[in-house]
Each structure stands twice: as structure tokens, then as C-alpha cells.
Amino acid sequence: MSEPARRDELVEGALGYVLRHGVADLSLRPLAAALGTSDRMLVYHFGSKRRLIDQVLDRASSHLAGIVLDEMAAGGTMAERLEKLWARLAGPEAEPYLRLWFEVQGLALMGHAPYDESAPRLLRAWLELSVNILTEVGVPAAAARRVATVEVAAIQGLLLDLLATGDRERAAAAAGDVITRIVDWGGA
Amino acid sequence: MSEPARRDELVEGALGYVLRHGVADLSLRPLAAALGTSDRMLVYHFGSKRRLIDQVLDRASSHLAGIVLDEMAAGGTMAERLEKLWARLAGPEAEPYLRLWFEVQGLALMGHAPYDESAPRLLRAWLELSVNILTEVGVPAAAARRVATVEVAAIQGLLLDLLATGDRERAAAAAGDVITRIVDWGGA
DNA sequence: TCCCTCCTGTAGCGACTGCTACACATGAAG
DNA sequence: CTTCATGTGTAGCAGTCGCTACAGGAGGGA
Numbered sequence: 469m470s471e472p473a474r475r476d477e478l479v480e481g482a483l484g485y486v487l488r489h490g491v492a493d494l495s496l497r498p499l500a501a502a503l504g505t506s507d508r509m510l511v512y513h514f515g516s517k518r519r520l521i522d523q524v525l526d527r528a529s530s531h532l533a534g535i536v537l538d539e540m541a542a543g544g545t546m547a548e549r550l551e552k553l554w555a556r557l558a559g560p561e562a563e564p565y566l567r568l569w570f571e572v573q574g575l576a577l578m579g580h581a582p583y584d585e586s587a588p589r590l591l592r593a594w595l596e597l598s599v600n601i602l603t604e605v606g607v608p609a610a611a612a613r614r615v616a617t618v619e620v621a622a623i624q625g626l627l628l629d630l631l632a633t634g635d636r637e638r639a640a641a642a643a644g645d646v647i648t649r650i651v652d653w654g655g656a
Numbered sequence: 657m658s659e660p661a662r663r664d665e666l667v668e669g670a671l672g673y674v675l676r677h678g679v680a681d682l683s684l685r686p687l688a689a690a691l692g693t694s695d696r697m698l699v700y701h702f703g704s705k706r707r708l709i710d711q712v713l714d715r716a717s718s719h720l721a722g723i724v725l726d727e728m729a730a731g732g733t734m735a736e737r738l739e740k741l742w743a744r745l746a747g748p749e750a751e752p753y754l755r756l757w758f759e760v761q762g763l764a765l766m767g768h769a770p771y772d773e774s775a776p777r778l779l780r781a782w783l784e785l786s787v788n789i790l791t792e793v794g795v796p797a798a799a800a801r802r803v804a805t806v807e808v809a810a811i812q813g814l815l816l817d818l819l820a821t822g823d824r825e826r827a828a829a830a831a832g833d834v835i836t837r838i839v840d841w842g843g844a
Numbered sequence: 845t846c847c848c849t850c851c852t853g854t855a856g857c858g859a860c861t862g863c864t865a866c867a868c869a870t871g872a873a874g
Numbered sequence: 875c876t877t878c879a880t881g882t883g884t885a886g887c888a889g890t891c892g893c894t895a896c897a898g899g900a901g902g903g904a
Contacts (some may be wrong), residue, residue, distance in 0.1 A: 474881095490766030492680050496862065509882070511863060567765045574762025577755045577819050578678030588820040595817075617830035618810065621817050625809030628816075629783075631765050632776040642805035649837060662851095684892065697852070699893060 475513050478503060479523045482510075486524050487564040490571050491583075494521065518582060525572060525583075529590045532565050536594055540601055547651040549601075550619070554643045557627060558636070566627055595620055607654050615654040622646045663701050666691060667711045670698075674712050675752040678759050679771075682709070706770060713760060713771075717778045720753050724782055728789055735839040737789075738807070742831045745815060746824070754815055783808055795842050803842040810834045 481503045486494065496507035496517055503510075514520040539553035556562060569590070576587030598616035603609055623643070630639035669691045674682065684695035684705055691698075702708040727741035744750060757778070764775030786804035791797055811831070818827035 490763075490768060492763055492766065492768060495860080497860085506883075507862080508864090508884090512881075517862065567767075571762040571766040573816065573820065574759040575678075575680055577816075578680065578759040579755075580678060580680060591817065591820050595821075613826065614830055614833055617814070617817065617826055618834050621813030621830065622806065622810045622834075623813070624816060625811070625813030626805070628761065628765075628812060629779065629805065629809050632761065632779050633783075638801065638805055642802055642809065645802055646806050646810075649841065653837065683890075685890080694853075695892080696854090696894090700851080705892065 478505070478510065478513055479520075479527060482520060483524050483527050486521075487528070487568055491521060491525070491568065492571060492575060522582065522586070525586055528565055528568055529586070532562070532569060533590060533593060535562060536597065540597055545651070546602075546605060546654065547647055550623075550647045550651070551644070554623065554626075554640075554647065557623070558630060558640065558643070563631070567631060570628060570631065591620075602654060611654065615650060619646075619650050622650070666693070666698065666701055667708075667715060670708060671712050671715050674709075675716070675756055678756065679709060679713070680759060680763060710770065710774070713774055716753055716756055717774070720750070720757060721778060721781060723750060724785065728785055733839070734790075734793060734842065735835055738811075738835045738839070739832070742811065742828075742835065745811065746818060746828065746831070751819070755819060758816060758819065779808075790842060793842075799842065803838060807834075807838050810838070 482499060485499050485502050494517075496510055500507045500510050510520060511517070514523065535556050536553065539556055540549055542549055542552065544552075557566065572583045573587050573591075576583040576585075595616055598620055599609075599612045602612035602616055607615060623646075626639050626643050626646070629642075630636060633639075670687060673687050673690050682705075684698055688695045688698050698708060699705070702711065723744050724741065727744055728737055730737055730740065732740075745754065760771045761775050761779075764771040764773075783804055786808055787797075787800045790800035790804055795803060811834075814827050814831050814834070817830075818824060821827075
């Protein structure tokens, strides 16, 4: 379906645009103008706005999943991994991706297609990854589920707080607290 | 500006509609039809779509704030308060309000007016309330800030998890864990 | 009866939406 | 040279958007 290279280029550019403007009121014509092309061409390459958004969001969530996977699968103690994960997620690189992620998550929660399908997937993946790592480190399965749930929820809530209030110090201090508490609670 | 009683009635109805359909793609004509009136009348009573949304969201966030205030200002130990708060927030009464709240929060995080202004306010209010209650119970001010941040973030994250995955048991268990951990960490 | 204010229905404006029909250019294959 | 698939610009369709101009109904005070 059309030339893949040009499509990838367009997805890349569209992702940048969406990271800046969000996806809720995305419109093909302004997006195309920013990309130096026309709405006509976007529809030609992707078939529909819906499919273009799908690809953009796929790329965005892959980026976030990559961050989580990188830091969680790295070596070191559990506390070290979580602290590095927090540093990455709270840093400037991840910020636009997280803003977009929470926007999509919110739209999904209100049942807006097509987000209602793709949004919970990343959360479940993150949870599953955390459970796997915890059991691998020696935490019993039942406890791992509970610890992972708390850990992911706390980090997500703190990120939401950070992005909404902009109070980086308070969020970072709370993250540090949560990580040490969680780690010696899990017993790892 | 126009008859207040009729306006309140319309805000009430619009809130119900918004709780079901969300606010991201809200359109005056379908809303008016569901309310048995016309877009013409909505604009007449409220001046603009923007002002109607403002009033609807004010009412919605008052409802949520009322829940938090009720349960946090009630008697009992800190753990009891938080457990009752969790029960209320995870219950069916609050669910549509929370879905709407997260939708608005997400839109606000992406900078969509007019949500970017009203959304962080409720979060800050909740945080402030928690800090006040913690200090009132005897927790030192510096610790209270950190504990409140973690507490609010964890509950918010768990609610997001609950609404996204629908896994009520896992979320409830994690909430119970978080509450007992937080309480004896705060030393109350 | 006349006026004036409050309310409401009809119709429509200009802008924007996703998407498409059609003509045309370009370059490779035969 | 012809043929044909691939890409692109122009123009436009049918629909929706928030909002408004205009006319008229309804009811109370003079």
C-alpha cells in the first residue's frame, strides 16, 4: 500500500505534530500543512484519518513501552531500576509522550473510539512486565501482583500530578519515598 | 441573565449527558435534542458552548470534591477514612464522574482550552485537603506534604487502573495495601 | 388596547470536517 | 513510442460546527 518509506516519514512527522497539539481535535488539513503536504495526500497514503492516528499512536506507545522495558529490564536492584525509570519518565524526553498518553487514556475512559481499544493495552503490558520482573527477583506470585499494581499506580499517579501541577520537587521526593517503601515491602 | 431555574435544570441535564458521552466531541445540537430543546436555546441561556461546559464541569468537580471532603473530614482513624473514601470512589456512584474527570484531565494536560485551567484545580484542592488533615492528625508539615502526595497519587493511579482494566479485585486489594502502608508510614 | 419584556422556532451564515472525483505529470517496462 | 502504475494538485461534495438574524408568541402593566 503506497511507498512505505514516504509513509514512515509522514507518520514520524505526524507523531511530532500530535505530540505538540494532541489528538482530540486533530484535523487533517492543519496537520498536512505542517507536514508540507495536503490532506489529499494523507488520505492517499493512509486510507483514512483513523488509520493514520492508529499508526501514530502505535509509534507513541512503542516509545513509552521502550522506556519502561529498558529501565525495568536493566540490571541492578529493584530500587535502582525504579529510580532510573522514574528519572526517565519524569525527564523532558518522555514528557510530551506522557501528556499524549494521558490524553488518549482519558478519551478511552470516556469510550471514544478508537482509543478505547488501544489505551488499556499499554497499561496491562506495563503491569505484566512488572509482575514478571518481581517474580523473577524472587517475590511470590500473589504478592508480585499486588506490589506491581501499587507500583505502577503510584508512578502513574505521580506523573499525572507532576504534569498537572508542574511541582517537580514534590513529585520527585514522593517518588523516592514510594520506591524505597515498595522495594522493602516486596522484600527484594 | 435569563431564568436561573431553567438554567439550572439545563445544566443538570447537560451534566447527565456529558457523564454519558464525554466532553471531547460534545456538540450542541445532539445535546439539545437529548434535553428536549434546541441549540438555539442553549446558546440563549448560557451565551456560548464554552460557558455551558464551564458550568457543567463546575458541577461535576463539585460532586467529586464533595465525596473527597465528606470521607476525609469524617471521624475515625486515617485508615478508616481512606478506606471509606476508596469505597466511595471505586463504587458505581462515582464512576461516571471519574471517567469524565480523567477525560478532562487528559485534555488539560495536552493544553486544550478551557480545560487546562479548571483541571489542575481539583487536584491541588485534594492535595491541600489531605495535607491539612494529616497535619491536624499530628504529622509534621514536611512529612505531611510527602505522604499526601503519595496518597493522592496512589489512589488516583489505582482508580485509573480500575477504570481502564475493570479489575476491581486487584485494585481493591492494592488500595487496601497502600492505605495500611501509608498510614503507619505517616505515623498516625 | 398597546407596549414591552421574556422566551422560542425557523432559517441560515460562514467556516470547517473527512473524504473523493478527475485531470495530469512522471518514470519505468514493454 | 506506447502503456500503465504511482503519485499529486485542484476542486468540490455532503455534512456538521458554533452562533446569529429575524419574526413571532405569551403574558403582565398602563
